[in-house]
Amino acid sequence: MNKYAALVMTAVVGMLLYDRICWANLDAASIAAWVQAVGSIIAIVIAVAVPLVQQKRERELRAQTEKEIASRQSLIFVSIAARVERAVQRAIADFTQGVGNDRMDTGELDELLTRLADAQQTAHGRAAQQLVFQMHELARGVREQVTTHRFERNDYWAGEFRIWQNNARGAISKAMAMPVN
Incomplete structure (x- = not known):
């Protein structure tokens, strides 16, 4: 009233x-x-x-807090997505230049997988959880492919690389478009 x-x-x-x-x-x-x-x-x-x-007042405070969390989370996800894209590009470059599986540097991918696993625990909202899962699966899949398969120049690998790149770019786009209440 x-x-x-x-x-x-x-x-x-x-x-x-x-x-x-x-x-x-x-x-x-x-x-x-x-x-x-x-x-x-x-x-x-x-x-x-x-x-x-x-x-x-509590509802207003909670809404403001959620908005701040979503804003910070969005920035973090954009940063992580950009790092995933860089790691994918490096893995593709190393792989296509013939760096052997035993010499492949997966440290960046491993560190990203750890960060993404932590982010899965703290992701706020369904869209954020899906995005983190997508980035985690991309990084895990790339790491698995480059460490367990031999590279041969053929259409299969060219297609895989395009998929990886598109998924990494898509993750960045989704992170940037995350709603900030």
Whole structure:
């Protein structure tokens, strides 16, 4: 209810009571009863209003906190997605230049997998969880492919590389488009 409407209603009720009751003819006990009745009504209104105001403030604070978390999370995911893309590009470059599986540097991919596993635990919202999962699976798949398969120049690997690159770029786009409430 609008606070101004409540104020007007209280004033109208007060005026009606003032006109209907002959205040000059009341004894002290009657006046005390009226004061107690009005005080009780005010106490009830306050008892109802205080929790409502507190709940409203808590909702606003929670919404602001969620917005801040989503904003920070979005920035973190853009950074991680960009690092995933760089790691994919390096892995493709190493792989196509003939770096053997035993000499492939997977440290960056391993570190990203660890970060993404942590991010999966703290991802806020379904879209964020899906994005982190997608990036984790991409990094895991690339790491697995480059460490367990021999590279041969053929259409299969050319297709795989395009898929990896497109998935990495897609992850960046999704991270940048993450809703910030």
